Amino acid sequence: MIPENFIQSNLQGISFIGPELILTLAILLILLVGVLLPYWRHRILFTILAVAGLAGSVLPLWKLPQPAPDLTYLSNLFVWDWLTFLSKPFFAVVGVLTILLTQVTGEIDNSEYSECTILVLAVTMGMMLLVASTDLLMIYLAFETMGILSYLLVGIRARDERSGEAALKYVLYGAFTSGTMLFGFSLLFGLAGSTDLLAISQKVAFASQHPQDRLLLIVAILFFLAGLLFKTASFPFHFWCPDVYEGAPTPITAFLSVGPKAAGFVLFIRLFYPLFATGHDATIYEAVSGLDWPSILALVSAITMTLGNLAAIHQNNLKRLLAYSSIAHAGYLLMGIVSLSDLGLRSVVFYLVVYLFMNVGAFAVVAMVASAGGSEEIDSYRGLGARAPYVCVAMAIFLFSLIGLPPFAGFVGKVYLFAAVIYKKIYWLAVVAALNTVISLYYYLRIVKAMFLEKPTETIQIQVPLSSRVLLLALLVPTLGLGIYWQPLARVVSGMF
Amino acid sequence: MQYSLPSFLIVSSLLFCLGMYTVLTRRNAIGILMGIELVLNGAGLNFVAFSRFLEPSQTTNLLSGQIFTLFIIAVAAAEVAVALAIVLSLYSRMKSIDVEDFKNLRG
Amino acid sequence: MTDLIFNVFILLTIIPCFWVALSSNIVHAAFSLLITLFGIAGLYVLLGADFIGVIQVIVYIGGILVLIIFGVMMTQRGKLLPLSIQLPGKLFGAVLTGVILAALLLSATRTLWPVAAVLGEPQLTSAAIGDLLLGKYLIPFEIASVLLLAALIGAVLIARRSVRGE
Amino acid sequence: MLPDHLLSWMIFFPLLGAGLILFVPKRYPTVMKGIALAATIPPLWWAANLYVQFDRWGTGFQYVEKVPWIRAFNIHYYLGIDGISVPMVLLTALLSFICIIASWNINEHVRGYFALFLLLDTSMKGVFCALDFFMFYVFWELMLLPMYFLIGIWGGPRKEYAAIKFFLFTLVGSVLMLVVMLVFYFGSVEPATGLHSFDLTILADQSVHQAFLRSHTIRWLCYLGLFIGFAIKIPLVPFHTWLPDAHVEAPTAISVILAGILLKMGTYGILRISYPLLPDMAREFALFAATLGLISIIYGALCAMAQTDLKKLIAYSSISHMGFVMLGMSVFSNTTAINGAVLQMFNHGTVTAMLFLLVGVIYDRAHIRDIDSFGGLAKTMPVYAGYTGLAFFAALGLPGLSSFISEALVLVGSFQQYKIITITATTGIILTAAYFLWTMQRVFLGPQNKKWADLPEISLREAFTLTPLALIVVLLGFYPMPVLDLIGATLKHTVAMVVG
């Protein structure tokens, strides 16, 4: 017997997960086309279907009621707040960019293409669900949807040994850390008897008063961190990142570096904050009593960014370099988490948005250069500025933005993050981050130097197709625009927390 | 041991830790996978045990623990399928599933 | 009587488990895992989770483990390699695992779990679980199916190439 | 005649030119150069007008433009000038114009060069006009990008190294400034609105500082952060090693800009930001700053004497001369020293610009800059030698030329507060004379070196770039009041504020 009200509420709630449903439909459609029309296996068809699916997934959002922090649906599995509302288009954009990048570069074979688009859509769906979830079970499921399918994405280029190795590392590392996190979930379920985050958070706050329970909470926090820091590629769970990023097809690397990483950070906000921090009203949060995880995270943040930046210096493979750079950026982003304030959360979201454009941009250029006859090694960038000025100028802008120089969006993002820690008077972290910016300059500039300051070693002409240029332009506009006038995004972000 | 919650927790902790030990010490990729299965089973046992022993209340349904385990099994299935596919594909090329052999990506 | 059965199942779970971790033969380890999983299924039943127990047997043992054993079999053709790492690494792993085990055991026993004062009678759960799966957990259920589908497609894609031997 | 929003026009007009250059087809390099030149003339005209119309007696900011920019952070587009900015803006406009002409022989990547140059021009003027801390910072950083490329692409043999060293060093300074900027933002509350603020005029009001910003440690650290940031730019001695490299490798016009304007930004920043925001710390750091100034003077001079590369020598001489600025700025018991310091900023801008242009002239002809490989050039290129002599004597502070006035004012003013330091600094003028004359002798005097006997005399274009500067150097040597009366009222106000 299914209670009537279940059906009722499910039917109502289903409209809230319209985007995910549309994505599922798109997946099925692609699958059908792939199976039924084997002679139609043109890339462009799948691209159109996937992009249409992603674009369509965003449409229902504007039909839905105004988001509110306590508006939950589908038996409290999901919440409809501003973070959810804005994350969905964000991940849709991530998906679209990935698909387009796959389309314009030739790294994914035609024979793998439809599966690739399906997986991208499915991971996107997982990420969309993840940010909306307020239930441990749902979080776990979405987390694994995102995770397991991205292992596949990394290994999708089966002809390539490095792709396989990367996938193996990713799957073993990922399965282990998510298993660890799951064990942490189970412990918290034991404490609360519920999988609902709200219920658990009350129990945690209560339990943190008891000295007997503290050990459990510490273990739980650490196990949670294993999963979250793994997803965000932060120290000490970052080791998979450079290898996986290098081995994966470049569009997928770009995808991983913004999608799951962003999901990981949103999960910090969605999962970690409600459970282990209190006091949302005062715009400043506090760690639940007696558990000083912010200090640990601050340390993790500092080590992550320093390690990422230092290790990046010596890389000659651009994907690997950008992988370390993305580790460093995880460190920067953690500053926002550490600051335990609304400003910190806003800064994380803001940074994720600008990071999306600049980082995908950088990877896009890497992919385009590689597919236009170059390679991912820095050597093939020597003197490229003269041969492919448009792409190189774009690359330079993305890199300067990643450094955090005005007038590019990355600078504003960094200002947000710095502001967050300085607001909480964690000055040492701000200074460490500031000095890290300087270190990061060094390796980003190596690329710029190779492109513009050095003479070409080979004279092959690099032809970048128009579609690639348009895609780059689409990434450049926000990278530059948000650096000069970011008030609209600032307003949106301010409304979220 | 008594039929009580701590007994089950001890078992699940042992499962978890033996799984972890397996993961750490195996050089065989499938061996590592087995360790991961142990870890997942440890978590699953926890959920079921808690759903049995905890105080039921009005607002929450302890059955969600069992449901959780159900989903863990489903996810584990997907995970194993994916992992094995990757392992087999690597094996077909490298003729090895020794993780020590996969260190081309480093530095 | 219950305690006896209970302890048997515990031993059935834990002892092969050690084998999984320590055995130097991957096939032995795989079959030990089989026994462990059976033991866990038994524990599920003892915990009144009959449905989960059944699923454990059907899916875990019938599906996942078969898959693993299949994998083990398929990969035994190549050179025979040491299954585990060297002794120092093992010792180090054992120490680390030991520490974490200690922490877990300590927290398991010290924590004030909100246990029921009086243990209720176990009830049949299949119906209730079915209700939940088609009610509250309908969406997760569907998502899990999408996950499985996508994982299947991907796994097939990757494995297909390996079978073709490309 | 003059447009509304004069400062905005002046700042962004070169940027329009840069935009235009991007659309000129590649085969018309001269058109690009022409556009670049055209883009620097109106700002020069406006700057000259600004100079004439600036109210000498006003202590507040003039030509103010204030528009909200980012409300979320209470950031404003806020421009305005006072007596310290005007000479700097004028100098920037003048040197930009001159440098475009001096860059006429750039034939490689013409489009990029001039577009970047104009971007640099915009950012420099922006720094001197910005009154919002955030905006100041944006312009300050924006400057680095074109500078990096201009050194790195069009520079000498070790350009990559020099460019990245320049970038790294200056970035260290600016990130520290960024941190301090945010500390100030959160540490102050604008009374009218209750918001945090980046407005420098508001932050200068000590009463808006919140309790934690009143703590001595925080203030001390903030000042230190700002000071290091600016000291790198000036550069004061322990932070100076980027400068010789950058100068040696940079193309002529860029060296001119670097020495003529960028270095001034350090001292300008101290005057515009450090002093108003942290007057108490300015007093506390004064002795330290003066000592660093002294060390720069002496050490810079000693190092200059050790150089064999003409450009490096001038680079070190810049360190020495900027030491005078720092010394003068650290005196608060009178305004003579600080007037001298700001005048020295302007004078050094013109003199060192001349010096680098002159080095460029010889480098274009001989393709070396090794001092010892020349000799007797005065015979070969008498006019060139004349210009160089003028520049050298101006640089060594010969009375009757502009630098003398400023250095004398600095020394006279500093003497009241720091007797020993000033006396030691005065020995700097002996060292300066020694190395400039020694260089003069090695390059121009002595028997004519046959190898360079047929170097062509300085061209009309080169003379055209040098003459205005030479005139300014001579004019201000005899009559420095045109600058002194411009800066006097503002500096009086500044000193009064620091003294409290």
Place this chain on the structure above:
Amino acid sequence: MTNLIDPLHMKNMLWLIPCLPLAGAVINGLLGKRLPVRLVHFVGCASVFLAFLISVAGFFTLLGIEEPHQRFLIQPLYQWILTVWHQGSFSLQVAFRLDPLSITLCLVVTGVGFLIHLYSVGYMAGDESQARYFAYLNLFTFSMLLLVLADNLLLMFVGWEGVGLCSYLLIGFWFTDLEKAQAGMKAFIVNRVGDFGFFVGLMLLFWTLFEGSNGTITGLGFQQLRESIPLLNSASPILGVGLATWIGLLFFVGATGKSAQIPLYIWLPDAMAGPTPVSAFIHAATMVTAGVYMIVRLNFLYVIAPAAMAVVAVVGGVTAFYAATIALTQNDIKRVLAYSTISQLGYMFLAVGVAAFSTGIFHLVTHAFFKALLFLGAGSVIHAVHSNDMLEMGGLKKYMPHTYLTFMAAYLAISGIPPFSGFVSKDEILWATFNSHLPVAGLGKALWALGLLTAGLTAFYMTRLVALTFMGGFRGGLEKEKHLHESPSVMTFPLMALAVLSVVGGVIGLPAVTHLPNLLHDFLGPVLSSHGASGHQAHAYWLELLLMLISIGVATTGIYLGWLFYVKRPELPGKVAARFAKMYQVLEQKYYVDEIYQALFVRPLLKLVALSGRFDLNTIDGAVNLSSRVTAKFSFLIGWEDLKIVDGAVNGLAEIFKRWGAALRHLQTGKIQHYLYSVVLGIFGLCVFMFLF
């Protein structure tokens, strides 16, 4: 004419005195190459001549003012420097001050200057860069006049350094000769050392007065300084020495530089590398006397600083003697004259040191006449012989009669033979010294004796010079002898004019014993502090007469000995030299002072320079090496011994990061096992931290 000497009118014309030569310099400097040589000459000479005429007019204007204390004209031109703060201000004007002291110098500078310009027309004939020469010379005249006419110390400093610049330019006029160029550099740098003292003195003076007057003293105008100078007495002494003394000594350091006194005289002999008229004008007649002028200008300061005065006197006296001894053995005619100049300048300082300011100025004027004449005569000789070496001269009197005759006039003047001008002024100095009230008892007498001895030496070496140059037979070889000729009239006319002045110049400062008015003393009186009159009490005429006779005796003895040594028995000098070989060598090598300075100052400085240069190159390397050691430790700790740390030639801050980056890369082993370990280790590590916090 009456209009011209109207004070109001004159006042507005003052600026013309320096600016006419400046205009000449600008015209010749910028356009000279394109102008015909005649025009260059005309511009060069006429500008100075006009300035001279205006100076003469100025002189009469001053004389026309009845009240001696009103005899000054100040022309403020424009505000030069103005900085204002709450408690005070620093304000200087560009203003010219014409008073008896400055007009005296103006007349000398423009008058002698004009003659030398004229002479140069002949001397430099045929040189390819005459325009440059005249431009420099005019520029020098301008600077000197600026120095003289400046109404405040800083403006005076402008002229002070300006003359140094021109001296540099003119010494190195023939710059293709490296030695000459180096001589110019040496002159400038040594002068800068002196200027350092001047400038520090200036600062100390200003701030002491400023603080003493609570900020009402805002400038450095001489009138103001003079009125407020007593404030120095109330300032607290530094290191037990009064401020007036400190300031006086510091200014005197400046004076020793410019006026070539011990210890900064070393540049002057080398400065003879310039064209001879330059030596005559700058390095004998005018510029080098700037130090004397400055001290006289600041007489109000020195009179309240007796200790400083004593130092001035002693340095002057010792320099006079010391330079004279060196002059004994030199063979370069210009060098002899150069040391003689140093020696005579020493006399002047001796005079001002004993507070006989007007006497110092008097000697300055007469010295300008006869020393310019000597140099110009020497120039004429060099022009003919094409050598500076006296050993290649001799017997020139028959070839160059005009030169010889005029030279003799100067010779007698410098040797102190009455009634030539030199005798009058030198004797006045000796008398003033004898009569002085120096703080140390007996010092005056000792200095007098030293001065007297110097007078004898002077007579001796001048006789030697004359004898070697004009007497005997020509030693330069037959070839040269053929070309010997008298100089053209454009050169001899200035010689004659100066000869007349050398002979009669003494009338402006007749000694008291003649019972005639000492015109110069009376004229300068208002400028000088009353204290300075000490040399002229109306008593002890017999003593003055006696001393006069002694000095005449000494001078004649000197001449006689010189005649004995170099005319009568030419073999004697060699014998004496052999007898006192060591001493002779020391004198010939100028006491090795150049070498000592080289070892004491120049070489250590160069070492320091090289050290700084190296240090600057290596600081970063040092930092990097340190970090590499740390990195090596680090890599050892984590067990990757294979990590190669490249020692040595590394440069750049980035290297530090690079090395750490390289070390960190080794953590990324690529082994899955290690990664999985890292997970557990990570959890473990975080756990530890969790408990630590």
